Amino acid sequence: MSKVKLIARDLEMSFGARLLFKADALALCQGDVIYLQGDNGTGKSTLMKILAGLMAPTKGHIETVGFAKNAWWRRNPLLGKAVYLHQHPYLFDGTVEYNLTYGLNFSSETKAKAKQRITQAIEMAQLGSLLHARASNLSGGERQRLAIARAWILQPKLLMLDEPTSNMDKDSQELVLKMIQQLKYEGTGMLLSSHQNCALTAICEQQWHIEGEQVMTTYPHSQSLPAQEPLYVIAN
């Protein structure tokens, strides 16, 4: 099966008169692990939200390649292609266990396999002692750990993690590192944002850097991108 990818071309994002960034060509492919670098306020979260279909760019378009056909009722074809994990993750109202098992009913895996992955996630993220705690009562770091465990269970093809370890102590950072390394091994394409280097960013093989209102890449994607494939196109 071919790898899925998102390709952004001629992207430009402004808020009012303020230009945030421009990017000629960016490709987030299954199997890629990319470090999105940039100082505070340069637009890392905004770029991720655009790629997730949660925000429209001022100019440019995003192609989706290799994904299954969209459901007829889905008006925004970009939504749901790449999972975006917010810095302050949204959690369901309920227990930690409820948050982890919610996706079970929609899983394409057999129930036994899905349950096995949930058990593994609980062990990896060391959430066993918190299973019956209300998600709303968790600390910032615990919330992030739970959100990453929930994403890990889903095993998405593309995952964007916005400052995933920003609220975490060293032990939690190490747990998360192991989960992300496992996803990398399984072939999930990831975009990880951080404004400083850390163990997590060290596992990235490519870099996108927002500086001087420009997204620069370590790979010459503009040369290696396939010819435009307008399977699904978001445009303003």
Ligand SMILES: Nc1ncnc2c1ncn2[C@@H]1O[C@H](COP(=O)(O)OP(=O)(O)OP(=O)(O)O)[C@@H](O)[C@H]1O
């Ligand atoms: N909806 C919006 N309307 C107006 N300005 C916005 C909006 N969203 C973000 N901004 C501004 O755009 C800039 C970039 O925000 P963004 O959150 O993308 O930066 P970031 O690089 O992720 O920052 P940090 O490293 O601090 O998380 C900020 O100055 C922010 O205030």
